[in-house]
Amino acid sequence: MLLRVRSAVSHLVAGLGPGPGTQPPAEPRHGGGGGSGAGGEEGSRVTAFCRPAFLQLTSEELRRADDHTGRAVQSPRDGRRRLPWSTGYAEVINAGKSQHNEDQACCEVVFVERRPSPRGHQPCRDGSGEPDRGRRGFYFHYWALFDGHAGSGAAVMASKRLHLHICEQLRDLVDILQDPSPPPICLQHNAELSQAEDSQEVPSDALPRFHLEKAVSHESLVIGAIENAFKHMDEQIEQERASQHISGGCCALAAVYLMGKFYVANAGDSRAIIIRNGEIIPMSREFTPETERQRLQFLAFLRPELLGKEFTHLEFPRRIQPKELGKKMLYRDQSMNGWAYKKIEEDDLKFPLIYGEGKKARVMATIGVTRGLGDHDLKVFSSNIHIKPFLSCFPEVHHGGPGAGGALQGCPEGTRLAAAQRQAGLW
Amino acid sequence: MLLRVRSAVSHLVAGLGPGPGTQPPAEPRHGGGGGSGAGGEEGSRVTAFCRPAFLQLTSEELRRADDHTGRAVQSPRDGRRRLPWSTGYAEVINAGKSQHNEDQACCEVVFVERRPSPRGHQPCRDGSGEPDRGRRGFYFHYWALFDGHAGSGAAVMASKRLHLHICEQLRDLVDILQDPSPPPICLQHNAELSQAEDSQEVPSDALPRFHLEKAVSHESLVIGAIENAFKHMDEQIEQERASQHISGGCCALAAVYLMGKFYVANAGDSRAIIIRNGEIIPMSREFTPETERQRLQFLAFLRPELLGKEFTHLEFPRRIQPKELGKKMLYRDQSMNGWAYKKIEEDDLKFPLIYGEGKKARVMATIGVTRGLGDHDLKVFSSNIHIKPFLSCFPEVHHGGPGAGGALQGCPEGTRLAAAQRQAGLW
Numbered sequence: 001m002l003l004r005v006r007s008a009v010s011h012l013v014a015g016l017g018p019g020p021g022t023q024p025p026a027e028p029r030h031g032g033g034g035g036s037g038a039g040g041e042e043g044s045r046v047t048a049f050c051r052p053a054f055l056q057l058t059s060e061e062l063r064r065a066d067d068h069t070g071r072a073v074q075s076p077r078d079g080r081r082r083l084p085w086s087t088g089y090a091e092v093i094n095a096g097k098s099q100h101n102e103d104q105a106c107c108e109v110v111f112v113e114r115r116p117s118p119r120g121h122q123p124c125r126d127g128s129g130e131p132d133r134g135r136r137g138f139y140f141h142y143w144a145l146f147d148g149h150a151g152s153g154a155a156v157m158a159s160k161r162l163h164l165h166i167c168e169q170l171r172d173l174v175d176i177l178q179d180p181s182p183p184p185i186c187l188q189h190n191a192e193l194s195q196a197e198d199s200q201e202v203p204s205d206a207l208p209r210f211h212l213e214k215a216v217s218h219e220s221l222v223i224g225a226i227e228n229a230f231k232h233m234d235e236q237i238e239q240e241r242a243s244q245h246i247s248g249g250c251c252a253l254a255a256v257y258l259m260g261k262f263y264v265a266n267a268g269d270s271r272a273i274i275i276r277n278g279e280i281i282p283m284s285r286e287f288t289p290e291t292e293r294q295r296l297q298f299l300a301f302l303r304p305e306l307l308g309k310e311f312t313h314l315e316f317p318r319r320i321q322p323k324e325l326g327k328k329m330l331y332r333d334q335s336m337n338g339w340a341y342k343k344i345e346e347d348d349l350k351f352p353l354i355y356g357e358g359k360k361a362r363v364m365a366t367i368g369v370t371r372g373l374g375d376h377d378l379k380v381f382s383s384n385i386h387i388k389p390f391l392s393c394f395p396e397v398h399h400g401g402p403g404a405g406g407a408l409q410g411c412p413e414g415t416r417l418a419a420a421q422r423q424a425g426l427w
Numbered sequence: 428m429l430l431r432v433r434s435a436v437s438h439l440v441a442g443l444g445p446g447p448g449t450q451p452p453a454e455p456r457h458g459g460g461g462g463s464g465a466g467g468e469e470g471s472r473v474t475a476f477c478r479p480a481f482l483q484l485t486s487e488e489l490r491r492a493d494d495h496t497g498r499a500v501q502s503p504r505d506g507r508r509r510l511p512w513s514t515g516y517a518e519v520i521n522a523g524k525s526q527h528n529e530d531q532a533c534c535e536v537v538f539v540e541r542r543p544s545p546r547g548h549q550p551c552r553d554g555s556g557e558p559d560r561g562r563r564g565f566y567f568h569y570w571a572l573f574d575g576h577a578g579s580g581a582a583v584m585a586s587k588r589l590h591l592h593i594c595e596q597l598r599d600l601v602d603i604l605q606d607p608s609p610p611p612i613c614l615q616h617n618a619e620l621s622q623a624e625d626s627q628e629v630p631s632d633a634l635p636r637f638h639l640e641k642a643v644s645h646e647s648l649v650i651g652a653i654e655n656a657f658k659h660m661d662e663q664i665e666q667e668r669a670s671q672h673i674s675g676g677c678c679a680l681a682a683v684y685l686m687g688k689f690y691v692a693n694a695g696d697s698r699a700i701i702i703r704n705g706e707i708i709p710m711s712r713e714f715t716p717e718t719e720r721q722r723l724q725f726l727a728f729l730r731p732e733l734l735g736k737e738f739t740h741l742e743f744p745r746r747i748q749p750k751e752l753g754k755k756m757l758y759r760d761q762s763m764n765g766w767a768y769k770k771i772e773e774d775d776l777k778f779p780l781i782y783g784e785g786k787k788a789r790v791m792a793t794i795g796v797t798r799g800l801g802d803h804d805l806k807v808f809s810s811n812i813h814i815k816p817f818l819s820c821f822p823e824v825h826h827g828g829p830g831a832g833g834a835l836q837g838c839p840e841g842t843r844l845a846a847a848q849r850q851a852g853l854w
Contacts, residue, residue: 172768185744187755187768214744214784216757216766223765231762298722302729317612317641328614330643335658335821338650339643341599341614357641394762 151247154374249375529575578674581801676802
């Protein structure tokens with residue numbers, strides 16, 4: 001079935017328009033400001049099952065999209081005109097795994113409005129849904145895939161909120177990012193700000209700078225904003241999971257194009273690649289029980305109580321049988337990349353924290369990814385052992401700076417950014 | 428002064444003979460077997476100050492080597508003949524830092540003798556100091572640099588013992604590494620072995636193999652052996668530091684050439700490079716407070732008691748002044764690569780776990796490296812806070828497999844391996 005998505009992808013890529021930077025920003029779908037911010041609610045439950053709004057599916061098409069037999073590939077009906085940057089998208093249901101497609105996607109142009117001074121009272125968005133272009137701020141383009149599991153709730157909510165959390169984190173940085181001088185290390189006190197009518201938080205450490213002071217780039221502020229947005233998104237899911245009936249969890253992969261630079265944030269095992277002149281440039285690393293083995297083992301080594309006396313933090317190449325007690329078996333711990341033999345002790349008979357290989361690798365025999373959003377109620381089957389402490393909601397953010405990512409800067413024609421999970425692709 | 432070492436290096440490299448593999452192994456300096464093993468003792472104190480034995484310094488030359496004014500560059504007198512593989516070496520004292528040169532080096536050919544069966548009684552080494560070539564085993568070539576600090580004891584002891592620990596770890600693997608079939612996952616019980624006269628530990632999991640079994644390569648066994656050798660070396664220093672008067676600690680960088688493959692193990696901030704046809708290929712990564720920030724912060728976050736109420740695990744771009752309480756300042760924690768602003772709280776006024784930039788970066792204002800051997804008694808100045816929990820004795824091992832390291836396999840003529848710290852170089 002992956003072939004069917006690939007085929008649709010090839011078809012659409014062939015008909016793509018010019019690359020980024022060659023057309024004006026599309027109409028923004030979300031104003032960035034507002035008192036409600038990322039936590040805002042349109043009234044209805046935000047985690048009810050749906051497909052991405054840009055697919056514009058009729059009820060009949062929605063039924064077809066959920067058909068586990070036909071497995072129709074879904075793409076935006078008028079994708080080339082409707083999505084910014086001629087973004088392509090294709091998805092298909094993962095047959096037999098769940099009633100509905102648990103994955104989600106989002107493609108938006110977001111206006112980040114400079115946070116008004118405490119005494120200002122501007123509304124966050126005008127009636128038309130468009131920001132006032134006279135106000136200070138900037139746009140960012142945003143594309144994201146959410147690979148859901150154990151329910152669609154987390155993926156649906158993240159697809160509707162993550163970009164707003166990113167926007168919220170960027171609002172304090174509007175002036176700083178637009179100022180070519182290095183970001184200030186320290187800002188004025190909040191209370192002092194309310195006395196300055198038309199100024200955002202201002203640096204308190206003007207020249208001369210401190211002797212031992214680390215240089216911080218504008219890009220690293222954007223990365224920090226995206227990292228914290230993921231954290232806040234995860235906290236919101238945790239807080240609202242009961243009232244909003246948010247089920248499951250999701251990997252999240254988001255690409256942000258801001259002020260001429262790309263930032264690709266990945267928390268999970270989806271992939272982002274750049275295709276440039278036929279060359280494939282990876283823009284993300286996958287986070288799986290195998291790639292994150294040492295982080296997980298280190299945590300379990302320091303906090304053995306998280307293993308609930310049922311698991312061992314050591315890794316073995318296969319399950320140990322009770323009759324093998326006292327024999328020597330290969331193992332590795334949180335500090336090792338190689339393998340060595342150890343005499344099997346009683347404690348080693350517990351199930352390994354990390355077990356299996358490739359796509360079958362699991363954390364505590366439960367989950368095959370190690371980063372993402374949600375999963376706050378996920379437990380080891382038939383136990384009270386929580387998985388969440390081992391899952392990180394923090395993404396790794398690659399950005400288009402010097403090095404491999406540098407390919408992104410400027411984004412010449414012929415460059416396409418593609419993000420993929422097994423059942424969906426955005427490009 | 429680095430220029431003087433460089434000049435000596437250039438001079439010697441110019442006169443180098445053919446590369447590895449083109450000459451028979453030099454005479455081994457150490458038999459690998461024996462009851463005393465890596466823990467053996469020649470009688471005199473092994474940590475008394477000295478220079479590498481291969482320098483063959485007279486007492487007058489030793490005095491010159493310690494002259495902080497003249498800073499003579501020391502090289503082996505007949506290096507090209509005496510050291511295997513025409514290995515070059517140059518060192519100079521780090522003027523004004525300590526009375527003696529705290530750094531050490533080692534260059535050896537080591538015979539790893541298959542561990543005799545429990546009922547065998549072969550001596551480990553014959554009277555001439557040469558292993559019996561009829562016995563089963565293999566040689567490895569070994570080069571290492573130890574960048575000492577706060578005393579020369581740890582570096583001296585590691586230079587005399589680390590290769591023996593590696594040898595000791597490899598002794599159980601002699602048959603396994605020489606057998607082209609995949610290493611066995613599980614070995615027979617030790618007790619059973621004593622009944623089998625001429626067999627080492629033998630696999631208990633002959634075919635058919637288990638369904639979910641991870642493939643383990645021969646190379647990963649060597650890597651595991653080197654990793655555990657570093658751990659045992661560190662434990663030996665810990666155990667004998669009182670009786671042997673072992674002071675200080677050291678970074679350790681070791682290169683092992685075994686069965687046609689190179690393994691470069693690095694615990695510290697020294698560097699190994701391959702020079703091939705003028706191209707420089709890095710063979711190690713440096714471990715500093717900056718490169719290991721997240722590991723250290725993660726440990727401090729999980730074990731805040733290690734910070735002794737004097738440090739915070741958060742990083743700030745500069746020291747915070749008490750008057751800045753309540754203002755917003757840039758920070759990052761164990762999960763972040765970017766920076767974000769946070770409101771300064773009382774707890775943030777503590778000294779940061781990681782502070783400073785580049786060569787001035789320090790862990791708890793004390794040490795500028797984060798991996799190495801020794802330092803078991805190192806504390807934050809005028810406190811009872813131990814640094815050691817944050818220092819890892821485990822090396823990262825690169826080996827000549829597919830990828831960059833692949834350049835090492837075969838080691839064509841013109842390929843040179845060079846290891847450097849600021850005051851010494853081996854090539």
